Each structure stands twice: as C-alpha cells, then as structure tokens.
Amino acid sequence: MTNINCAENCIHQKNGKCQLTHISIVSEVRDSKCAYFQAREAPGTAGKPK
Numbered sequence: 336m337t338n339i340n341c342a343e344n345c346i347h348q349k350n351g352k353c354q355l356t357h358i359s360i361v362s363e364v365r366d367s368k369c370a371y372f373q374a375r376e377a378p379g380t381a382g383k384p385k
C-alpha cells in the first residue's frame with residue numbers, strides 16, 4: 336500500500352493520500368504534476384452516479 340501525501344485534484348487522490356497502488360518508486364510529489372496525474376472531471380462530481 337502506498338503512503339504518498341498528495342493534494343492534487345487527481346482521481347487517485349483521496350483524503351490527501353495517493354490511492355494508486357502501482358506506484359512504488361515515487362518518493363515525493365513535487366509542485367509539478369506527477370506522471371500518474373489524472374484530473375478529476377469536475378469538482379464535486381467525483382463518485383456520483385451518472
């Protein structure tokens with residue numbers, strides 16, 4: 336399980352943590368977006384049924 340702190344508006348981020356499990360090499364997330372960044376469609380719509 337990863338334990339990466341992240342505050343990006345990314346679909347993999349939840350509660351300030353990266354939930355992406357296949358990252359094993361990333362040790363820190365800098366100001367620039369990480370290689371796995373995927374923007375959420377829109378604020379407030381994540382997790383809602385379509």
Ligand code: SF4
Nearest residue numbers: 341345348353369371
């Ligand atoms: S994939 Fe990258 S940008 Fe997205 S939550 Fe994880 S560390 Fe942050």
